[in-house]
Ligand code: SF4
């Protein structure tokens with residue numbers, strides 16, 4: 001798929017991908033199956049410890065990548081291999097073409113290699129007149145279709161067996177069955193003869209072990225053994241990020257890689273090659289073996305304090321498997337060459353800004369990729385960092401970001417705009433609580449949900465502190481309202497605070513507080529987001545409070561995770577930011593702390609309640625059990641569903657940038673909830689309420705969407 005020139009084109013590509021019913025079903029089935037198998041294959045393993053060990057081993061290797069390269073080279077050359085270092089993709093391709101020419105090779109068999117995809121090696125060699133044959137089944141299929149892989153581990157996951165059967169019929173000139181086993185046999189028959197007659201084999205490698213000069217390759221099909229042993233010349237193209245110090249480090253990675261990739265404890269084959277092995281096909285009796293290391297921006301990346309962790313990636317593909325966007329649109333629409341979360345990052349460094357500028361926007365910040373990454377890469381953080389660089393390196397300043405920064409940083413201006421907005425919204429709302437008459441010109445793609453109107457009176461104008469002044473307070477708490485609840489959903493804050501009346505919680509609401517800054521962070525305006533963090537910390541002194549309580553999971557996660565990060569390099573604010581972050585607490589966790597009696601209710605009477613876990617709560621803050629417990633305490637019959645922790649599709653401004661994808665994710669979520677037969681759907685974030693309630697209303701679904709505070713209040 002061509003890289004889109006502009007956002008409109010990119011959205012068109014996404015729409016086409018969404019319309020691909022087979023691909024959607026295949027990816028969906030895989031995402032559901034993957035969830036289960038990955039969990040079971042880590043049984044008996046301390047996964048957190050393993051991730052830490054992989055991360056440390058990879059970081060240590062990249063910190064001395066030059067030394068490891070030289071050590072590897074010495075060992076591998078002593079064992080008869082020739083080692084090359086290519087600074088760029090073009091240089092790597094030239095080296096390989098030269099090796100082919102010098103050895104009079106014409107037919108090349110290849111095993112799967114993402115690094116070769118990165119350098120577009122096949123096209124390069126074919127343009128020089130070589131015959132290149134992919135021998136991994138999936139890779140062969142996509143090569144015949146002149147496509148790139150749509151997944152790093154399963155390159156042809158987007159294709160049905162009917163499509164493959166038609167393709168094989170065309171290639172062999174004979175009608176072919178749609179039975180998968182028979183199709184595999186066709187491929188085997190066609191490829192066997194090529195192995196025998198090939199002069200050169202090209203492979204990638206998962207490990208290049210410096211202490212022994214050994215390459216390690218994991219595979220499931222057995223073609224790697226043939227590619228690396230049968231032809232007289234073997235070339236391995238390896239990113240320098242595959243260098244590992246020791247065999248023990250490689251085995252540590254090997255413990256996690258197949259488990260995370262396909263849910264296998266170990267792949268069918270792990271091939272270890274040290275130097276030039278004996279070869280009957282070679283006149284010298286030894287394999288002519290070359291190892292081409294590719295830099296292509298990796299050593300610059302290794303020296304970067306923020307981005308170097310991207311080089312920990314072991315290419316397991318799991319960050320795509322769990323990504324709600326990949327699950328819908330697949331890898332051709334969700335990547336350039338590398339796909340999924342890591343692809344959004346590596347594309348910028350390996351292929352340049354232009355290839356990444358639209359892709360990088362296509363992220364909900366749902367954090368599912370971070371949770372699954374076996375190398376412990378903070379993928380959402382790196383995605384936001386790349387986005388910041390992309391935004392600030394544009395020829396034209398990004399106006400929506402600049403305008404948002406200007407307004408949000410001026411609290412009085414921002415609040416004045418919101419206050420006046422409620423007077424001018426009448427033609428759009430028609431005196432309802434929803435913005436029902438939005439102009440088609442701007443909003444035609446956003447009509448998959450009802451959008452709420454601004455509230456008549458913000459929470460800050462209704463706040464009555466006198467009710468929250470117990471004589472002997474147990475907790476002193478600052479309430480952080482967040483803009484959405486303050487100006488759109490004040491009833492959620494009123495319900496939430498109502499539940500604390502009569503408790504031993506002293507609650508302060510400081511009027512000077514501003515936006516938490518998350519929208520600016522999501523737009524790449526990190527400087528302005530840091531300014532807002534400083535503003536809020538200056539007005540809510542963490543030293544004076546036991547907790548900073550917010551009913552918005554997104555505000556909570558942003559303040560807890562991102563304030564220290566944004567202010568880390570600013571003298572004098574780091575300690576305060578950490579102290580502030582430590583005091584931030586979400587509503588469900590706080591209500592449990594206050595005690596069961598505060599949440600206990602009698603009116604729910606076992607009403608069936610489903611729960612939607614906001615990404616920023618379950619993954620951002622790691623809060624999982626508290627909301628479910630609260631529902632039970634309040635008297636609801638909590639009914640679980642499989643998609644409980646899947647993003648609702650809002651993602652802040654994401655829903656406005658990519659409404660088609662947002663709508664499809666929402667649809668899936670509401671469908672899963674409907675299957676539970678729940679009467680109410682409860683969540684802890686006003687953003688999720690907006691998305692889910694708006695969608696349920698638009699689709700006419702008979703389910704009431706409530707914030708947790710409203711659910712507790714209803715049952716009281
Ligand atoms: S944060 Fe969520 S949407 Fe973004 S890349 Fe990761 S999994 Fe995908």
Ligand code: SF4
Nearest residue numbers: 313314316317319373
């Ligand atoms: S970033 Fe992590 S999850 Fe994604 S492919 Fe790399 S190692 Fe796997």
